[in-house]
Amino acid sequence: MEQEIMVSIxxxxxxxxKYLRKCLDGFVMQKTNFKFxxxxxxxxxxxxxxxxxREYEEKYPDIIKPIYQTENQYSKHISIGKTYQYPRLKGKYIAFCEGDDYWCDDHKLQKQFDIMEMNSDCSMCVHRVQDVSECGELLxxxxxxxxxxxxxxxxxxxLKFISNGKFHPFQTSSYFIRREVYEKINMDTPDYAKISKVGDVIIVLTSLTIGKIYYLSAVLSNYRICSVGSWSARLxxxxxxxxxxxxxMIDVLESFNEYTKFEYDELLNEIILSKKLSVYILTERYKLLFEKSNRxxxxKLSYKERLFYFLMAYFPWLMSKYLKIKGG
Incomplete structure (x- = not known):
């Protein structure tokens, strides 16, 4: 009797x-007591x-299952996950890794699989990821x-964790989710997921509406910074x-707030405010920082930062001279 596939990657x-062999080697080196x-x-x-x-497909036909497009689907705004990946997955769990990143532990899948099997209240497992440079140097x-x-x-x-730090803390190559999460995203798509341009965030938020996230502190994969065609390079x-x-992301979080019936309103609004602060500064709309509604x-700013943006907002000519002198 053929063994059932437990994990779809x-x-x-x-x-x-330039990076693909490293990625594919990370898959085929996995040591598991289940089929993937x-x-x-x-x-x-x-x-x-x-x-x-094709080379890896020929060598590992029971593992490597590709789709080769002749026309770029991303440029047509077609959802790759919903259209091509979700319909063919067979696993109880789904792991993710893009072609420029790679797994560095040959028991990564087994470790996450065991954790999820032992923690039925968890819908997702993530782990620590180490950055590597575009040329492969560990950072x-x-x-x-x-x-x-x-x-x-x-x-x-x-939400408490990300309100005090980075909004998107976990890297995609660490994601290991239950099939139910992906089904919800692709078959019963919530409004917040429909409007999002970033799928990674949606996987995390949706997982947390179903169960908890388990975090492993071990480094099991590597994230390549600013590789050709990557999200970080585009940004x-x-x-x-x-x-x-x-x-x-502001729109997504506001929609997610509605979806969760405002149960986490205070925390979500704190994160939304941080994103608005970032937008106002990036677009140099400093006066908006000092409106009553944005107190x-x-x-979130230090006294020194407040003074700087106040002068930028109301005395731009003075700051222009100051910055010119400071810059030499």
């Missing part, structure tokens, strides 16, 4: 030839990525930047991209 590839599959979606790569995938930088005190947390505890192109992303924003 979703791997999205686009022009990742790797669902690769290549979005019409032009750099030889498809040749590399002294980890995600999350600040580790959570708890190793298991619910939505309320998660670095201009402030405009960052502003669009921040405004979209809470000022509390």
């Amino acid at each position: 979703s791997c999205l590839v686009y022009n990742h030839a 599959e790797v669902l690769i979606h290549d979005d019409a790569s032009t750099d030889g990525s498809q040749d590399i995938i 002294n930088k980890f995600r999350p930047f600040d580790e959570p005190v708890l190793n298991k947390f619910d939505l309320n505890e998660y 670095k192109k201009s402030n405009d991209s960052i502003v669009l992303n921040e405004n979209n 809470k924003l000022l509390k």
Whole structure:
């Protein structure tokens, strides 16, 4: 009797030839007591990525299961996950890793699988991730930047955690979720998920509406910074991209607040305020910081920062001279 597939790995590839072997090796080296599959979606790569995938497909036909696009689907605004990945997955659990990142522990899947099997109240398991440079050098930088005190947390505890630090603390190559989470996102899609331009955040938020998240402090994968075609590289192109992303997250969080019937209103509004603060500063709309309705924003700034933005808002000519002198 053929063994049932327990874990489906979703791997999205686009022009990742430079890094792809490292990624695929991280999959096929996994040592597990269960069967798993790797669902690769290549979005019409032009750099030889498809040749590399075919090589691994031929060598590991029971594991590597690719789709080779001839036209780029992302540029057509087609949801890759919903259209191509979700319909073919067979696993009880789903893990994620894009083609430029890689897993560095050959028991990663087994460790997360065991945790989820032992913690039925958890809908997701994540772990610590170490950054690597575009050329593969290990960096002294980890995600999350600040580790959570708890190793298991619910939505309320998660919102408290991110309200004091980075909004998106966990990296996608660490995601390991129950199938029910992906089903909810793709089959019974909540409004907050429909408007989001970032799928990673939606996976976390949706997981927390179903159960808790379990956090492993061990480094089991690596995240490549600013690789060709990556989200981080696209965001670095201009402030405009960052502003669009921040405004979209504000919309998502406001919609999520409605979805959760405002049960977490105070925490969500604190996070939304932080994002508005970021947008006002990036777009140089400093006067908005000093409006009565935005007094809470000022509390997030130091006295020195408040003074700086006050002068930028009301005495721009003076600050222009000061910055010119300071810059030499």
